[in-house]
Amino acid sequence: MKLLILIMTSHPEFGERTPGSVVARVFEDSIRGRTILITGVSPKSIGAATALNLASQHPALLILASRTRHRVQEIADKIQQDHPGTRVEIVQLNLSSQKSVRQAAADVAALTDKLDILINNAGLFVTSRQATAEGIEMQFGTNHIGPFLFTNLLLPLLRKAAYNTSPGATRIVTLSSAGHRLSPIRFSDYNFTGKPVPPEEEHVKPLQGAFGRCTSDGYNGIVAYAQSKTANILFTRYLQQHLPKYGIAAYALHPGTIQTDLSRDQDPELETAFYKVAPYWKTPDEGSSTTLVAALDPALNEIKGLYLYDCQFREPFSHASDPVAAERLWKLSEELVGETFALDF
Numbered sequence: 001m002k003l004l005i006l007i008m009t010s011h012p013e014f015g016e017r018t019p020g021s022v023v024a025r026v027f028e029d030s031i032r033g034r035t036i037l038i039t040g041v042s043p044k045s046i047g048a049a050t051a052l053n054l055a056s057q058h059p060a061l062l063i064l065a066s067r068t069r070h071r072v073q074e075i076a077d078k079i080q081q082d083h084p085g086t087r088v089e090i091v092q093l094n095l096s097s098q099k100s101v102r103q104a105a106a107d108v109a110a111l112t113d114k115l116d117i118l119i120n121n122a123g124l125f126v127t128s129r130q131a132t133a134e135g136i137e138m139q140f141g142t143n144h145i146g147p148f149l150f151t152n153l154l155l156p157l158l159r160k161a162a163y164n165t166s167p168g169a170t171r172i173v174t175l176s177s178a179g180h181r182l183s184p185i186r187f188s189d190y191n192f193t194g195k196p197v198p199p200e201e202e203h204v205k206p207l208q209g210a211f212g213r214c215t216s217d218g219y220n221g222i223v224a225y226a227q228s229k230t231a232n233i234l235f236t237r238y239l240q241q242h243l244p245k246y247g248i249a250a251y252a253l254h255p256g257t258i259q260t261d262l263s264r265d266q267d268p269e270l271e272t273a274f275y276k277v278a279p280y281w282k283t284p285d286e287g288s289s290t291t292l293v294a295a296l297d298p299a300l301n302e303i304k305g306l307y308l309y310d311c312q313f314r315e316p317f318s319h320a321s322d323p324v325a326a327e328r329l330w331k332l333s334e335e336l337v338g339e340t341f342a343l344d345f
């Protein structure tokens, strides 16, 4: 019974097939008049469905921060067409470049002096070894280090919003993945250079079929993606330890399995393997619902939860909720962006 109380959000009937459009309508009061930023918005994406559902309930300002201008513009145009009068602004953001992240944060600050909800949605999956502008492994650098820096640079705006709202209504929501279960943070070799790692940093073994394939230089994109998605939850864990005293809440989530451009780098063999393991493929609208519960449900303020799955709380794997690992990751992330962020202001 205790477990049930811990995992339920205010709508226990919400689940795998709940459309995000329904969630947005139910929590319209958490959207109306508020300033919301979402990263990673392009056609067919979870970010597009999330942005369109948010736009349907009269936010004061919707900021779409994304990498490819013409793709995010397409969604901004659709919002204007479907919900005329919505104030939408586009900010160019490349999470694979810390220079771009810093510029984007400055651009956001020029648009607004407060931010009610930040949704770290953007992410990528690659199967070959690539690196960010700073030489960090691409998935760790883009899916975690970029959002780490962006969030910290936007914290003053979030704190400003939190002064005038009920505790926990100001939120930082970060999209992780159920795939986080496959790998902890490889602190001894987060860049996958081939250095030996201790057993507690090893990924789950063996990885079956196409999931276990490595490139000729020993890189496994699935493991690197899993590490970056574990980082998303540990990052949230750290924020939860430090931000509630300022009225800011943080949640991580798995959106479900959705056919989006996340698979653009997959070959047919890997695609087939994913189809075999995913029992249900959500529509993009259904794929936006867990994000919207995490961002909007006022009842979450009363519940101790870190990670949502199909619109309800679920325990992440222990390597993704360990407070010691969360602290260690925070320090590593500070080193990699060359700046410290004391959250005890």
Ligand SMILES: NC(=O)c1ccc[n+]([C@@H]2O[C@H](COP(=O)([O-])OP(=O)(O)OC[C@H]3O[C@@H](n4cnc5c(N)ncnc54)[C@H](OP(=O)(O)O)[C@@H]3O)[C@@H](O)[C@H]2O)c1
Binding pocket: 039, 040, 041, 042, 044, 045, 046, 047, 065, 066, 067, 068, 071, 072, 093, 094, 095, 096, 121, 122, 123, 124, 142, 175, 176, 177, 178, 254, 255, 256, 257, 258, 259, 260, 261, 262, 263
């Ligand atoms: N789809 C799934 O089944 C699934 C499952 C679990 C978790 N997720 C997570 O859900 C989130 C959204 O993914 P999605 O499925 O909607 O994928 P998607 O269709 O590929 O969308 C990803 C978005 O992120 C943007 N992006 C990629 N790299 C970026 C960068 N370096 N800087 C800024 N923006 C960047 C993309 O912009 P462009 O327009 O430039 O491509 C795009 O708008 C990701 O965090 C992903 O890990 C997805």
